[in-house]
Amino acid sequence: MKPKKNVVDRVAQICSALRRAIIERALSPGDKLPEDQLGLSFGVSRTIARQALGQLAAEGLVNLRRNRIAVVATPTVEEARDTFEIRIALEAVVANCLALTITPEQIAELRRHIADQGAADPASQSASIRLATDFHVLLAGMTGRPILERYVTEVAYRSGLALSAYGRPHSNDCAIEEHCQIVDALEEGDVAAAAAAMTSHLSAVVDRAMIRPPQRTERDLSAILAPFIAG
Amino acid sequence: MKPKKNVVDRVAQICSALRRAIIERALSPGDKLPEDQLGLSFGVSRTIARQALGQLAAEGLVNLRRNRIAVVATPTVEEARDTFEIRIALEAVVANCLALTITPEQIAELRRHIADQGAADPASQSASIRLATDFHVLLAGMTGRPILERYVTEVAYRSGLALSAYGRPHSNDCAIEEHCQIVDALEEGDVAAAAAAMTSHLSAVVDRAMIRPPQRTERDLSAILAPFIAG
DNA sequence: GATCGCAAAAGTGCATACAATTAGCAGCGC
DNA sequence: GCGCTGCTAATTGTATGCACTTTTGCGATC
Numbered sequence: 001m002k003p004k005k006n007v008v009d010r011v012a013q014i015c016s017a018l019r020r021a022i023i024e025r026a027l028s029p030g031d032k033l034p035e036d037q038l039g040l041s042f043g044v045s046r047t048i049a050r051q052a053l054g055q056l057a058a059e060g061l062v063n064l065r066r067n068r069i070a071v072v073a074t075p076t077v078e079e080a081r082d083t084f085e086i087r088i089a090l091e092a093v094v095a096n097c098l099a100l101t102i103t104p105e106q107i108a109e110l111r112r113h114i115a116d117q118g119a120a121d122p123a124s125q126s127a128s129i130r131l132a133t134d135f136h137v138l139l140a141g142m143t144g145r146p147i148l149e150r151y152v153t154e155v156a157y158r159s160g161l162a163l164s165a166y167g168r169p170h171s172n173d174c175a176i177e178e179h180c181q182i183v184d185a186l187e188e189g190d191v192a193a194a195a196a197a198m199t200s201h202l203s204a205v206v207d208r209a210m211i212r213p214p215q216r217t218e219r220d221l222s223a224i225l226a227p228f229i230a231g
Numbered sequence: 232m233k234p235k236k237n238v239v240d241r242v243a244q245i246c247s248a249l250r251r252a253i254i255e256r257a258l259s260p261g262d263k264l265p266e267d268q269l270g271l272s273f274g275v276s277r278t279i280a281r282q283a284l285g286q287l288a289a290e291g292l293v294n295l296r297r298n299r300i301a302v303v304a305t306p307t308v309e310e311a312r313d314t315f316e317i318r319i320a321l322e323a324v325v326a327n328c329l330a331l332t333i334t335p336e337q338i339a340e341l342r343r344h345i346a347d348q349g350a351a352d353p354a355s356q357s358a359s360i361r362l363a364t365d366f367h368v369l370l371a372g373m374t375g376r377p378i379l380e381r382y383v384t385e386v387a388y389r390s391g392l393a394l395s396a397y398g399r400p401h402s403n404d405c406a407i408e409e410h411c412q413i414v415d416a417l418e419e420g421d422v423a424a425a426a427a428a429m430t431s432h433l434s435a436v437v438d439r440a441m442i443r444p445p446q447r448t449e450r451d452l453s454a455i456l457a458p459f460i461a462g
Numbered sequence: 463g464a465t466c467g468c469a470a471a472a473g474t475g476c477a478t479a480c481a482a483t484t485a486g487c488a489g490c491g492c
Numbered sequence: 493g494c495g496c497t498g499c500t501a502a503t504t505g506t507a508t509g510c511a512c513t514t515t516t517g518c519g520a521t522c
Contacts, residue, residue, distance in 0.1 A: 009297070010476095011285070034503070045477045046504085047278070051285055054242070058289055060378065066240065067483050067504055082376045089320045145313045147291065147389075151382070158378075241506095265473065276507045277474085298474055298513050 014042050014052035017228040022061055022072060023133055023160040024126035026224050029074035033062065033221070041225045060158050073161060080162035081206070087155045088202045091136065094152060095182070095194040097143045102186050106142050110183045113138060118176055128172040133160055135179050159205075167209030178204060245273050245283035248459040253292055253303060254364055254391040255357035257455050260305035264293065264452070272456045291389050304392060311393035312437070318386045319433045322367065325383060326413070326425040328374045333417050337373050341414045344369060349407055359403040364391055366410055390436075398440030409435060 021027045038049035053070045056062040063073045075083065098106075117131040133156050140152035178201040185193035252258045269280035284301045287293040294304045306314065329337075348362040364387050371383035409432040416424035 036503075047476060047478090050504085051282060054282055054286060055289055058286055060381075069484095069503070078376070079378055082378045085324060086321065086379060086382060089324050090317065093316060093320050145309070147310055147313045148317060150291075151317060151386075155382075267473075278506060278508090281474085300473070300514095 010042070010044055010048055011051045011055065014038070014044070014049065015055050017042070017225070018052065018056060019059075019061065019157055020130065021225060021228045022164070023157055024130050025164050026126065026228070027072050029072050029161065029165045031072045031221070031224075033070040033072065035070070037221050038225075041222050042229055059154050061161055075158070075162045075165055077166065080159075080166055083155060083158045083162055084202060084206045087152070087159055088199055090148070090152050090155060091139075091198050091202060092195045093148060094140050094143055095186070095198040096191055097145070097148075098139060098186050099189050099191040099194040101144075102142065102189075107183060107187050110135075110138065110179075110186075114176060114179050114183065117172065117179070120172070122172060125169060128175075129160065132172070132175045132179075133157070139182075163205075163209050171208065175201075175205070241273070241275055241279055242282045242286065245269070245275070245280065246286050248273070248456070249283065249287060250290075250292065250388055251361070252456060252459045253395070254388055255361055256395050257357065257459070258303050260303050260392065260396045262303045262452070262455075264301040264303065266301070268452050269456075272453050273460060290385055292392055306389070306393045306396055308397065311390075311397055314386060314389045314393055315433060315437045318383070318390055319430055321379070321383050321386060322370075322429050322433060323426045324379060325371050325374055326417070326429040327422055328376070328379075329370060329417050330420055330422040330425040332375075333373065333420075338414060338418050341366075341369065341410075341417075345407060345410050345414065348403065348410070351403070353403060356400065359406075360391065360394075363403070363406045363410075364388070370413075394436075394440050402439065406432075406436070 018027070018033075027033075033053060035046040035049045035053065038052070039046045042049065053062055053064060057064040057070070060075075061073055063071050113131070113135055117128065117135065120127045120131055122128065136156050137149070137153050140149040140156075143149065178197070182194065182197045182201060185197045249258070249264075258264075264284060266277040266280045266284065269283070270277045273280065284293055284295060288295040288301070291306075292304055294302050344362070344366055348359065348366065351358045351362055353359065367387050368380070368384050371380040371387075374380065409428070413425065413428045413432060416428045
């Protein structure tokens with residue numbers, strides 16, 4: 001293969017890596033993200049790191065203040081609730097859409113995903129959080145609507161960050177059970193049931209969370225980031 | 232006043248200017264946006280212009296392809312419909328929220344805005360389109376939820392771009408009438424009626440549009456942009 | 463007259479350089 | 493001990509330079 005394509009934009013790569021690091025709680029709200037350290041970790045110049053930070057700031061995952069080091073955003077409680085209400089509205093659209101169009105192959109893929117989720121090491125917070133989020137992203141992707149998928153994904157990541165700030169340690173079991181109910185409703189093509197299952201699932205996630213007070217420690221950024229840098 | 236603050240981030244300034252230029256149809260889908268020409272127009276270097284383009288691309292207003300000149304996005308018909316469905320879902324949330332919380336002062340402000348809209352020169356497409364969009368942004372802002380406001384704004388601009396590609400020349404009168412109905416429902420605190428008025432208004436916008444085939448001409452970018460550069 | 467090839471021009475992709483701002487810290491007075 | 497002051501290191505904000513890619517213009521060729 002030619003040395004031509006830079007994979008697909010290094011900015012996007014860095015954004016994905018940081019998003020995953022945030023959603024998996026390797027990075028916590030308030031963690032600092034200095035441009036040159038980021039650049040060093042990902043093997044790019046500050047120019048690129050800076051663009052990535054700009055994107056993430058637009059997505060609400062990072063806070064940017066002039067002449068200040070970028071930090072992982074710390075959503076307020078109001079923002080967290082707001083995010084989830086928006087998420088519920090958007091994912092209801094997904095459920096409505098999919099209940100009418102979903103194929104048996106897609107159902108199978110979803111069940112496979114849920115099985116993976118069940119098989120994940122329950123001790124590994126990061127894996128179960130990521131899989132739970134991926135389930136929703138997968139659903140959104142199945143609608144075949146790129147814009148809907150984009151917004152659902154964005155808001156799902158933002159929710160993950162909010163949970164990271166306020167949620168109690170993620171509990172995987174209930175998520176799996178509720179994800180199953182959603183797939184069941186989709187399989188039957190029951191629009192109302194699918195939307196209801198989705199809504200009550202997300203509401204339950206909110207109810208289960210919104211408890212723990214935030215914590216604060218200093219850590220080594222490059223060590224945190226190492227596993228997220230694509231080979 | 233001190234010579235310190237750069238207003239508030241020049242990237243954001245350029246983004247706003249371009250968003251307005253797009254929504255007012257001074258820029259049409261497919262129009263080229265070369266970095267150095269942009270930089271020249273706004274008095275910044277390519278670095279800054281480039282960052283702005285990155286943001287706008289993330290918002291779906293601009294298309295970016297590697298080594299190619301950035302262009303104003305040309306939404307497909309599917310994307311346009313998708314955008315509007317998302318918009319309807321989000322603005323229904325706005326309507327629900329406001330029907331319960333809106334104050335008499337806010338009602339007055341909305342009626343004032345609608346009056347301005349009625350007073351706008353009907354020949355001026357750009358003014359009436361901008362005012363119509365601003366009405367929705369204003370509503371979203373009144374919820375006091377910054378995240379909801381952000382998504383509604385983004386999707387409203389995207390809708391505007393879609394209409395620019397496919398809509399027939401914007402008709403102001405019906406919009407004003409429908410905006411009035413929304414405010415009426417909000418004033419009565421009737422949640423269901425407000426959401427219904429909002430939904431049917433947006434559906435009507437879609438129905439009225441989605442007709443005209445896109446056109447294509449070459450124009451002078453810096454002349455187009457001149458009125459959008461903040462003093 | 464149309465087509466192909468190729469070199470110049472235009473444009474992007476990225477790193478680096480430098481100015482400006484902030485953060486950290488030592489020293490000082492109280 | 494505590495807070496203020498000024499210095500230095502760290503970090504961001506922006507422009508510029510260079511390599512590379514795409515587009516364009518133009519002449520040769522058929």
